[in-house]
Amino acid sequence: MTGESMLPSFRDGDYVLLWCWPKRFRVGQCVVVDHPDFGIIIKRVKQVNADLSLVLHGDNAKHSTNSERLGRLEKNAVVGLVIGKVGCP
Amino acid sequence: MLHKLLSLVDSVVAVPQAQAHCDIPCKIYDPQTAQIAALSVIRFMDLIAELAAKDSLTVAEQATLARLVAEKETHAEKAKHEVRVIWGDYFKQPQFEQFPDIHQLVHSIMLAGSACKQGVERDKGEKLLTLINQFADAFWATKNVATFTAKCPYLPEEPVVYPKLQ
Numbered sequence: 465m466t467g468e469s470m471l472p473s474f475r476d477g478d479y480v481l482l483w484c485w486p487k488r489f490r491v492g493q494c495v496v497v498d499h500p501d502f503g504i505i506i507k508r509v510k511q512v513n514a515d516l517s518l519v520l521h522g523d524n525a526k527h528s529t530n531s532e533r534l535g536r537l538e539k540n541a542v543v544g545l546v547i548g549k550v551g552c553p
Numbered sequence: 554m555l556h557k558l559l560s561l562v563d564s565v566v567a568v569p570q571a572q573a574h575c576d577i578p579c580k581i582y583d584p585q586t587a588q589i590a591a592l593s594v595i596r597f598m599d600l601i602a603e604l605a606a607k608d609s610l611t612v613a614e615q616a617t618l619a620r621l622v623a624e625k626e627t628h629a630e631k632a633k634h635e636v637r638v639i640w641g642d643y644f645k646q647p648q649f650e651q652f653p654d655i656h657q658l659v660h661s662i663m664l665a666g667s668a669c670k671q672g673v674e675r676d677k678g679e680k681l682l683t684l685i686n687q688f689a690d691a692f693w694a695t696k697n698v699a700t701f702t703a704k705c706p707y708l709p710e711e712p713v714v715y716p717k718l719q
Contacts, residue, residue: 465570465571465572465573466570466571466572466573467572467573468573469573470573471573474573476573479556479559479563479568480571496571502572503572504569504570504571504572505571505572505573506571506572506573507573522573524573543571550555550556550559551556552556553556553557
């Protein structure tokens with residue numbers, strides 16, 4: 465992964481392991497999504513709506529695109545749920 | 554160790570990258586870059602017209618023509634991009650309420666910018682500049698900055714809306 469909007473949880477250069485067949489999501493989990501405007505991005509789940517769509521945000525609020533601009537993401541936009549990390553040394 | 558191993562694998566199979574997308578709200582917005590890009594488009598159109606007036610072109614002039622066309626299109630796209638960023642990132646509900654027609658104006662700028670890419674007629678460039686000047690006027694009004702219109706002090710010497718900062 466690249467970028468700094470998920471600091472301090474994820475740093476530029478970290479590798480993340482994804483589970484690509486998640487059935488449900490919980491607030492606080494990290495996901496990789498294919499965003500229509502921003503492409504493949506990694507964000508944290510801020511809200512799970514009744515229709516299972518997601519509202520996301522970055523950990524590094526100062527340097528992350530805010531939830532309003534990210535918009536509501538359909539479940540099928542999720543590439544995978546982050547289940548592991550290999551940190552950059 | 555594991556990271557090194559993954560880096561090695563990555564260099565061979567190119568693992569897909571996820572971006573922790575960063576959009577720093579630096580709050581630096583200025584329509585001047587769009588206005589300069591539009592002026593450049595007009596200038597390139599003028600230079601293309603100069604070449605068009607010749608009976609035949611040398612190889613060097615053909616190369617110049619190719620560069621002028623490429624730069625015209627690049628700057629038309631840049632003008633569109635700069636306006637889109639201000640409209641998308643700076644304008645919010647209070648500004649939309651102040652200028653409810655701004656969406657229509659931005660859409661007109663997008664169309665005018667595309668027309669400049671498609672053609673070489675000067676009036677298309679002038680239209681793009683006129684619309685971007687209107688956009689600049691609205692932008693500065695949202696900041697309570699008065700504006701004035703003056704001919705830019707360089708070619709193509711077209712009218713430009715400037716902020717009155719004193």
